[in-house]
Amino acid sequence: MPTDSLQSPSRSSTSQNGAVNAPTLKGSEIFVRALEEEGVDRVFGHPGGAVIKIYDAMERIQPSYDHVLVRHEQGGTHAAEGYAKATGRVGTVLVTSGPGATNTVTGIADAYLDSVPIVVFTGQVPTHLIGNDSFQETDTTGVTRSITKHNFLVRDVNELASTVKQAYHIARTGRPGPVVVDLPKDVQMDEAPFVYPEEPGLDGYTVPGAAAPKQVDRAAKMIEDADKPLLYVGGGTINADAPEALTALARKANIPVTTTLHGLGAFPETDDLALGWLGMHGFYHTNMAVQNADLIMAVGARFDDRVTGDVDEWAPNAKILHVDIDPSCISKNVYADCALIGDAQDVLRQLLPKVEPKDTDDWLAQIDAWRADCPPYEYETPDDADQIAPESVVEALYDKTQGEAVMVSDVGQHQMWVCQYYKFGKTRSHVSSGGLGTMGFGLPAAMGAAFGMREGRDLDVVCVSGDGGFVMNAQELSVAAAHGLPLKIAVLNNNYLGMVRQWQSLFHEDRFSHTDLKPTNPDFVTLAEAHHCVGLRATSPDEVGDVIDQAWDVDDRPVVMEFQVPKEEMVFPMVPAGAASDDMLTEMFDKEAIAKEG
Amino acid sequence: MSEETLTRQQIRRKRKFGEPLLPEEEDGTEQEHRHIIAVTLENTIGALNRVTNLFSARGFNLESVAVGETDEPSVARLTLVTVGNDRIVAQITRQLDNLVNTYDVTDLTDAEHVERELCLLKVQYSSETRPEILDIKDIFRGRVVNVTPETMVLEVTGPNKKINAFIGMMEAHGIEEVARSGQVAMHRNLEYEPPNPLASTDAAPSANGAASDA
Incomplete structure (x- = not known):
């Protein structure tokens, strides 16, 4: 709550919608209070010059919601998505102008294609500098126009509170989606009476209810x-x-x-x-x-x-x-x-x-x-004794959780295996990047989902990732560790970009162009430990159960479990892109059949 | 109108269930038409930008756009001309309707409506060609709005086709410059209930149902 010094009773005035004695606050304070009024319980953010006033106001007001300092804005947007998908609430992101805003673009596009309700607040240069190619200036509303359900540039501090209300209303209702609110720095510094509106007051926006x-x-x-x-x-x-x-x-x-x-x-x-x-x-x-x-x-x-x-x-x-x-x-x-x-x-x-x-x-x-x-594809145990069938890891995770978990996957072969071999039985128990297919989505989204579990549901959060996608946002591991999130992260490591390799194998005559990750892959156990997490590795099928049991014994920080899986394994059945749905490849040997047909 | 313009899937589906390939409401569904769509929207730059951006983002054609304030200063009216088959245009109107800034989207093409466009045309003249140019101007009910010793600027208003015809007639005289405002349109009646963009989905079977009831 604001201290008395933040309010100036002498300057209280009649606000826009007629309420008297509304406290006059600075834009940054209005923003912080509006989020409180909206019932936000968590903000994923990263400070910078254009939002420094808001961060300062948060420090002074100590709002009712928690702020999570992410290490990359993309991680922040994916975390907000994971939070939203696992809880059904709107995810909130706060970043600075320019690079802060553009770093959120991938997450916004992801949320747009998957209809995930998130609101992204971006700082902006002061209104008088907009259009001058100022330091850290990007036309954020222009950049995000075609990947948001709606976006706003707040030009007047008197519109700030109602815009926040509208943003959450639009993100949450109808077909959900991302909303961006661009906040110029001078608007954060200007003063206005603060009244949080009851109604969003959007004339052109209707939400269908029941059908005819x-x-x-x-x-x-x-x-x-x-x-x-x-x-x-x-x-x-x-x-x-x-x-x-x-x-x-x-x-x-x-x-x-x-x-x-x-x-x-x-x-x-x-x-x-x-x-x-x-x-x-x-x-x-x-x-x-x-x-x-x-x-x-x-x-x-x-x-x-x-x-x-x-x-x-x-x-x-x-x-x-x-x-x-x-x-x-x-x-x-x-x-x-x-x-x-x-x-x-x-x-x-x-x-x-x-x-x-x-x-x-x-x-x-x-x-x-x-x-x-044609029963679901039956995988084989790899000949190589130090390799594990990736499908068996997913099955082992199901055995451990019995469906009582939020399964988050990244993008690629492992994502398909999670969908095929894990038996989902609970609503909001599967989080993945479908429409945009964003590699690097898994870990931050799992982190967001795990924060969501603190506010209501109490399920384990399991992240399944590949060696390619995991590295793309691995920096968020330390954030999850700092907050003591008991994430279980399974990295199915085949030292390849597996799904691309599969397409190269099936449709490009085994020309594996730049998909071999072995030379550039980190040591995942050391990587986990460097980020203050527990790192475990299974290199043979009989170690899988032990590693999973050990991981579930840790409850104060994330555990990264690396499973060595064969690079040759493919996802079946498969309908090749653009083919008819009954024209499926169901087993490995179909590949030779295709080759013969030319 | 012909069978080839339906997708294979649609034809197969219709044959399978003994539906007419061209129910009344779907007449010409796959033929490309010029459509005039009137949109009322919030009177801000961002709102206009969102509409035009939608056309490029979704790959729709946009032939002309005319925009201006209405009697209510906070509301702008936009008249769009687009070319596409009815299915695409139905998709366009629904996408426009989905925008948060738009209040009302009406496809006026099949309604009783008036449409007008204003054209300014600068043409060269000489003492020989002057009478003919002025004749043509009169036929098209135009006006001379400026004259210099070599050129005159003519103003003509009318529906799109009339403007095209006028420009065609002037081509022989050496057009210097043409500026067209884009179409604006309005339905004739006090109230106009536009056909439901989903009518092609909804109306056909219910019409069948009504027939069987009778």
């Missing part, structure tokens, strides 16, 4: 008429807190459920109706179900090209029923026969009483037959 009743009736009829229905569930379901409604609908009408990468966790994978995930590295039976279904009900999913492959060949027999909160997603990639625009939870609850129990036994038997034809 007529459409709901049509949708119920389509479900009733379908013989081979399939639920295709994306991250929007989790954003809308709709997993319960979804599970109720699936069970009532006996509709099998397939999830996208971000939908994992929306439906318990131990359920008989769960098919696992679909798309490029989805299971054979799931993609066959898609190709043969006569009704696909998409819930909070956007028909991404990694899901559909060749759009024209995708689900050729199916009518499409699309539930989404974003009207611009309807018929964007795949024509929707019926659209239900609204909040996924509201829409599913509208639909639930109108859907009658269905008999889909024939359809489920058919899917089981496909599963029997």
Whole structure:
């Protein structure tokens, strides 16, 4: 709370929205207080010249929220994303102008493509210097315009509090997304009466709630008429807190459920109706179900090209029923026969009483037959005794956690293995970079998720990363260590950029152009220790369990577990980019078949 | 209009379920048309920038933009002309609607509307060509707004096609300069309920349903 000296009663005045006796504060103080009023509990930030006033105000006010000093602004934005995805709250980032702002760009773009609610506050040069190519000046709103849901440049201190309110409102509601607020230094120093508005007051911004009743009736009829229905569930379901409604609908009408990468966790994978995930590295039976279904009900999913492959060949027999909160997603990639625009939870609850129990036994038997034809890829234990099958590490992590953990993955082969071999059963238990595919996302996002666990949920946070992506933001290890976060970090080290290597092997005749990381890889155990973490290494299959047990014995700082895995291992099944979903590579030997076909 | 302009997926789907390939509402869905879209938005530079940025970021065509303040100073009205098939244009209007700064997005193309563009054209003249130029100007109901010994500046307003025709007629006389304002448009009625951009998705089957009920 501000001390008396921060308030000048003599200068109290009528504020914009009519409240009297509002304290007159400096912009920097208004900012700090506005975040308190908004209920922010954690800010990931890095100070610099253009936000020094705000950091000074934080030091004087000692606000109710905690500040985490990250070591790179990109790490800060990913941490805010991990925090937001694991808790469902809005993540907050505070950085300086110029390089501080541009360093957040990757994280903002990542949050935009994955619909993650974060608000990024960037310092800016004083308004009279904007446009002069001043020191540490970037046109932050210009740079971030096409990768934010909305952005603001605050030109007047009187608009600061309402802008903060609007930023959080926009980030949180509708289809969530990143919002950037650019704060010039003079605005931080100017004074204004502080009143935090009750309402955001955004005339042009509407949030869909329930769907049109007529459409709901049509949708119920389509479900009733379908013989081979399939639920295709994306991250929007989790954003809308709709997993319960979804599970109720699936069970009532006996509709099998397939999830996208971000939908994992929306439906318990131990359920008989769960098919696992679909798309490029989805299971054979799931993609066959898609190709043969006569009704696909998409819930909070956007028909991404990694899901559909060749759009024209995708689900050729199916009518499409699309539930989404974003009207611009309807018929964007795949024509929707019926659209239900609204909040996924509201829409599913509208639909639930109108859907009658269905008999889909024939359809489920058919899917089981496909599963029997081509079971999920069975990996082999490597011949080399000091190598470990990467899939077995993911299975061991599942055995240890039994699904009671937040699994965070980086980007690459290991990310696919996590999705294939870990059985997600809890909502908000999977955090990954899907749309943008940002290497370096995993560790900082896991750190953010672990901070989130302090404010409500109490789950272990496990990060699975590759040797390539882990190094990209490894500096955040010391931040996690300083805060005593008991992170469990598994680095599946094949000394290669594994996914690129896989593509080079399958589609570029084994020309491994610049994907060998062995010469530049650090010693991961020493790296962990240098960052005040525990470093462990497993070099043979029988050490995996021990290493994991040891890691779970540490509860006061992060543990990095390095697993030596073979570079030749590939992710199967695989639908090559742009191919039809039933045109899959399911096993290693298919590679030679392709080579023969030329 | 023809089958080839639908995607293979759409054709297959429609055949499979015995839907007409061209239901009334979807007539010409895949044909490229010129569309006039009226947008009211917050009267700030950032808002305009966001609209034009959307067109480049999403790869949409943008033929002309005209913008100005309305009777309410905090609200600007933007008239966009874009070319695309109905599906693309529906996507454009939804994306525009999604912007936080926009209040209202209306595709006026199929509505009863008036559209106008203003064109200033500087043309050379001589004593021989002068009467013909002034004749053409009169036919197009234009005005002479400036004259020098060699050139005159003509002003013509009208719909896009009229302006094109006028410029075409003047080409023979040596055009020095052309400045066009871009289209502005307005529907004729007091109230206009634009068709739901999702109508092609929604209306077709419900129309079928209505028929079977009757």
